[in-house]
Amino acid sequence: MIDFSKHAGFDLSVRTRAEKRFQWTGRLAILLSLAFLGWMMVTIIWGAIGATQSVQIAVSVDLSRVDGQAIENTRFGSIVKTGLRSQFPEVSKRADKKKLYNLVSPEGGFELARQVQKNPDLLGETALIWLTASDDLSQYYRGQMDVDLPEDQRQVSDLEIAWITDLADRGQIRTKANWGFFTNGDSREPEIAGILAALVGSALSLAVCFALSFPIGIAAATYLEEFAPLNRISDIVEVNINNLAAVPSIVFGLLGLSIFLGYFGLPRSSPLVGGMVLSLMTLPTIIIASRASLKSVPPSIKEAALALGATPVQAVFHHVFPVALPGMLTGAIIGMARALGDTAPLLMIGMVAFIVDIPKSILEPATALPVQIFLWADSPERAFSEKTSAAILALLFFLVAMNLVAILLRRKLEQRF
Amino acid sequence: MNSPFLSARNVSIFYGDKQAVFDVDLDIEANKVTALIGPSGCGKSTFLRAINRMNDQISSCRFEGSLKIGGQDIYDKSVNVVALRAQVGMVFQKPNPFPKSIFENVAYGLKIHKLTSSKTELQDRVEWSLKSAGLWDEIADRLNEPGNSLSGGQQQRLCIARTIAVEPKVILMDEPCSALDPIATAVVEELIDNMRKDFTIVIVTHSMQQAARISQQTAFFHLGQLVEFGETKDVFTNPREQRTQNYITGRIG
Numbered sequence: 001m002i003d004f005s006k007h008a009g010f011d012l013s014v015r016t017r018a019e020k021r022f023q024w025t026g027r028l029a030i031l032l033s034l035a036f037l038g039w040m041m042v043t044i045i046w047g048a049i050g051a052t053q054s055v056q057i058a059v060s061v062d063l064s065r066v067d068g069q070a071i072e073n074t075r076f077g078s079i080v081k082t083g084l085r086s087q088f089p090e091v092s093k094r095a096d097k098k099k100l101y102n103l104v105s106p107e108g109g110f111e112l113a114r115q116v117q118k119n120p121d122l123l124g125e126t127a128l129i130w131l132t133a134s135d136d137l138s139q140y141y142r143g144q145m146d147v148d149l150p151e152d153q154r155q156v157s158d159l160e161i162a163w164i165t166d167l168a169d170r171g172q173i174r175t176k177a178n179w180g181f182f183t184n185g186d187s188r189e190p191e192i193a194g195i196l197a198a199l200v201g202s203a204l205s206l207a208v209c210f211a212l213s214f215p216i217g218i219a220a221a222t223y224l225e226e227f228a229p230l231n232r233i234s235d236i237v238e239v240n241i242n243n244l245a246a247v248p249s250i251v252f253g254l255l256g257l258s259i260f261l262g263y264f265g266l267p268r269s270s271p272l273v274g275g276m277v278l279s280l281m282t283l284p285t286i287i288i289a290s291r292a293s294l295k296s297v298p299p300s301i302k303e304a305a306l307a308l309g310a311t312p313v314q315a316v317f318h319h320v321f322p323v324a325l326p327g328m329l330t331g332a333i334i335g336m337a338r339a340l341g342d343t344a345p346l347l348m349i350g351m352v353a354f355i356v357d358i359p360k361s362i363l364e365p366a367t368a369l370p371v372q373i374f375l376w377a378d379s380p381e382r383a384f385s386e387k388t389s390a391a392i393l394a395l396l397f398f399l400v401a402m403n404l405v406a407i408l409l410r411r412k413l414e415q416r417f
Numbered sequence: 418m419n420s421p422f423l424s425a426r427n428v429s430i431f432y433g434d435k436q437a438v439f440d441v442d443l444d445i446e447a448n449k450v451t452a453l454i455g456p457s458g459c460g461k462s463t464f465l466r467a468i469n470r471m472n473d474q475i476s477s478c479r480f481e482g483s484l485k486i487g488g489q490d491i492y493d494k495s496v497n498v499v500a501l502r503a504q505v506g507m508v509f510q511k512p513n514p515f516p517k518s519i520f521e522n523v524a525y526g527l528k529i530h531k532l533t534s535s536k537t538e539l540q541d542r543v544e545w546s547l548k549s550a551g552l553w554d555e556i557a558d559r560l561n562e563p564g565n566s567l568s569g570g571q572q573q574r575l576c577i578a579r580t581i582a583v584e585p586k587v588i589l590m591d592e593p594c595s596a597l598d599p600i601a602t603a604v605v606e607e608l609i610d611n612m613r614k615d616f617t618i619v620i621v622t623h624s625m626q627q628a629a630r631i632s633q634q635t636a637f638f639h640l641g642q643l644v645e646f647g648e649t650k651d652v653f654t655n656p657r658e659q660r661t662q663n664y665i666t667g668r669i670g
Binding site: 230300301304306307309311314319322323 | 474500503507511530
């Protein structure tokens with residue numbers, strides 16, 4: 001029997017160990033990065049759990065004296081306050097009253113107005129209405145506040161805790177799925193702030209970005225790859241495109257600020273300008289990906305078409321282009337995904353604004369999802385931190401969805417040759 | 418002897434500074450198969466690609482001399498290269514069907530040149546081309562399948578069908594059988610012999626046996642020069658030049 005492990009002349013054990021060592025290093029590296037990724041995801045999801053639920057408080061409001069014809073002019077805010085006072089008639093000090101009012105979100109009056117408008121039958125009687133609670137109440141109710149701290153160091157005083165316990169005992173506090181997070185715009189009050197305005201702003205910006213950068217990008221790539229003469233000028237163009245892909249995106253933001261806003265006078269903070277700036281950023285990515293995709297098409301296909309008497313344009317558009325298109329689309333979508341996650345250029349053109357209303361066109365002021373995250377992460381209210389995590393999850397969801405679409409598109413359109 | 422259909426005079430071809438073809442004079446007659454033979458890198462493929470100006474694709478490639486087809490200098494400024502290539506078709510070394518259906522492969526040339534006026538005419542023309550290429554019986558019921566689902570030999574015949582569909586005057590073949598097995602090669606060789614009555618064929622081949630089997634005239638290239646040109650049987654049995662003798666007996670190559 002031959003012992004293959006003991007070959008004369010050389011020792012395999014060193015090489016075998018080197019092989020094993022390398023493989024384990026690789027596995028360890030992957031494990032480590034997966035662990036960090038998992039850690040990050042768990043932290044974000046953990047942080048975002050609070051944002052899925054909103055706390056509501058039932059206030060008995062006296063609507064008997066509201067004029068059904070003049071709902072717009074009624075001060076629902078004071079009706080809510082009166083309702084709260086009637087619940088706790090023993091409160092008399094001004095400072096305590098203020099604390100009492102702070103159980104309900106400052107937007108409670110508007111909320112009540114909306115409910116009355118939707119349901120006019122409520123008028124004329126005293127009704128128990130569920131209103132969004134303030135962020136302090138929500139935090140305390142969910143147990144996110146450290147009640148062991150001395151009273152002057154926490155957001156909720158003993159008096160407020162007594163009220164909250166009282167209300168909870170009477171069944172006047174409940175938690176509810178927080179759909180408002182997806183249907184509201186931004187707000188100063190974390191309990192009612194939502195991502196819809198930012199989401200719509202991002203979608204409009206991306207639509208503008210795609211409409212601009214995809215046609216321009218593939219046209220440029222096709223010309224450079226298939227038609228441009230090989231000379232100094234095309235060399236310079238190529239080097240510049242490659243360099244542009246590495247330019248920090250804030251520089252494109254400055255460019256947009258000085259040219260699109262300063263020179264052309266386009267509307268500040270609008271998705272139109274946002275999309276234009278983002279397309280500056282994605283264009284090099286799309287051009288490079290599209291050129292790589294065109295380059296991977298076997299030249300024999302183009303030669304076959306030319307030898308049949310097709311013009312160069314026909315040869316490219318009938319044969320090379322369809323084969324390269326899935327790759328171009330993938331490049332474009334990956335470029336778009338980068339644009340979706342980018343904040344810096346948008347800061348420069350004023351898309352960092354506080355936007356409550358959902359933008360209805362590409363000319364209205366808007367903000368974008370990553371900018372919204374940036375703004376919320378900066379806010380002092382504790383409750384904004386869970387909103388931040390939830391918004392990050394929403395952004396990650398869209399990024400993953402876009403990359404998934406890219407993969408599926410490529411699978412579906414890919415032709416073998 | 419007929420007046421030559423294709424005549425090259427003082428043809429020199431350069432890639433950048435490097436000269437690949439030196440001062441070639443060659444007369445090719447209509448409806449004959451002319452084989453260009455020679456060792457690798459002897460300029461025979463370069464010369465072939467000059468006949469339908471495929472070398473224009475290579476920016477560093479430069480042509481000198483004159484190349485006339487039917488009396489027209491094809492490198493004249495007045496000649497439209499697209500029209501030239503419609504008349505001078507080419508079959509490549511590696512089968513290169515378009516990534517489309519078999520039908521679309523053959524119909525493509527007809528469509529871009531608008532050679533047919535109706536759908537039935539187009540179908541007839543495709544059928545005729547596939548029959549001429551000896552492929553019809555094998556694939557008649559799967560015209561809508563992708564061209565690259567065929568075997569290598571079938572793909573090459575599909576490429577030939579695609580080329581003859583537009584009825585060029587000259588068909589250039591650049592080692593059309595080098596990627597095929599012997600059986601597929603035999604089929605293609607027979608096809609080339611049949612095509613001779615309708616087309617003028619210029620074929621580059623590495624195989625001297627193949628040149629002897631299918632061509633009527635043979636040109637031997639060596640180091641970019643045309644060493645010998647004549648009737649195939651003369652070149653192979655009674656070469657005038659020592660270098661030809663050495664090549665066909667296997668002493669150089």
